[in-house]
Amino acid sequence: MTNTVPARQKGRGRGGARNAKRKRRSGGPSTAEKIFEAAEKLLGEKGYEGTSMRDVAELAGVNKALVFYHFGSKGELFDAVIDRYYKAHRETIERSLSRTYGSTRDRVHRLIDDYLDFMERNRLYPRLIQQEVARRSGRVHQIRRNLVELSRAVGKLLDDLTPEDGPLATRHLFMSVSGMVVNYFTYAPALDELWGGDPMEPARLNERREHIHWMIETILDRLVAEKERRERDAGRQLEASSTS
């Protein structure tokens, strides 16, 4: 998966990073991969401060020193995890935005679907990101940039449907919709009384998906209506001034 070159001597020391890549006979995951997966899980569940390197080693089923051998330090290990998410997140967005066919409305719905797919495939990601953002961790600045760029891209997609400023600016809509998406994954399981069952099972997830699409549809309808009203008003204004 990620780079398999150990981190022992941090950059300094002997020359180029010779990519060893010794063959692994049994098809199982490499040590580095096992560590990475354990770190991914624990970071999502317990957060950075709540996870110890011993926990990681134990869950991975390897010696603790191996974690440092392969990833250097706790910070580097979790940076690697976050970096993977960052790249997957970015790729998801870019791939979705690159498909430019269909109406604006179709493209927005498609973006939502791709975003939800990403969340469903990476269920620990929303938990991780909520924890780190709430703590102002600084370790997630790349992902923050992703979100800023995504909001700007949505702004271009919506074009003249939303004003540049004020309560209907794209950034507000973006915050609201991303809140709808992300919060479900973090809050719904904690509020399972409301659902009477596991909110993460496929049927419930699809229900949530429908809800969000309904919300998007409702918002877009209103934005279009308001735009038309603005244009009508402008036309009337023009008409009135020309006849005066």
Next chain:
Amino acid sequence: MTNTVPARQKGRGRGGARNAKRKRRSGGPSTAEKIFEAAEKLLGEKGYEGTSMRDVAELAGVNKALVFYHFGSKGELFDAVIDRYYKAHRETIERSLSRTYGSTRDRVHRLIDDYLDFMERNRLYPRLIQQEVARRSGRVHQIRRNLVELSRAVGKLLDDLTPEDGPLATRHLFMSVSGMVVNYFTYAPALDELWGGDPMEPARLNERREHIHWMIETILDRLVAEKERRERDAGRQLEASSTS
């Protein structure tokens, strides 16, 4: 503020909790209050695992042992903080819901306003709650119950406007709206590039408030329209069956 009786001997030992409450001459906050405020701040900013009792003592400007003297243990200290939020949260909701005058629409808007007021007065609360919920901390189960009850109360308020199940059920709307509210406080400061200024200054907060009210209005309009359509359809159905 909270109970000022130290926790040294956990329940057992000498008889009733004699409320000492020795008078404090200088008007400043008591030691317990200083500790509590420091804990509140750090818990919101760094989370439970990210905060040490030494940090708390240092920020409060008191001896570390005093923290244990007054609050017993780390868990009890932070439980006290969370309990205060729980009660304030609950009181805010109950007071808002108890004012039953006005239309359903007015009452919903009022609830949103009161909720936003609470968040603005307790800016560390959304950060705390997001961290603890994302970690499935278990220390916030009272607050989770608050949210469940709030969702049910909103359901009663909306009455027959929302169906019991499916993507338009109250729980989905509740999740979406609470996401809009809470996520702004946790995400907006991390995405300050989008705002070109501090999203927590009063003008921006009011803009956000307007946005949320606009969203609520849009959702309610659509729900009312769909309800009327359903009734019209039902009437037509009835008419058709009576003339057949």
Next chain:
DNA sequence: AATGTGGTTGACCGATCGGTAAAAACTGTG
């Protein structure tokens, strides 16, 4: 068989963690 190399191990380090015990200081009351 000798050598070099990347992967692995267990023992260990100083720092910090939450928590405790007992003495010391402070306080109001007789």
Next chain:
DNA sequence: CACAGTTTTTACCGATCGGTCAACCACATT
């Protein structure tokens, strides 16, 4: 003043933290 009760301080504890080290192992090359 003596006394009792409360609050604060100092010094300490064992456990755990992130991280290091030297030895060791498996294996490919010479």
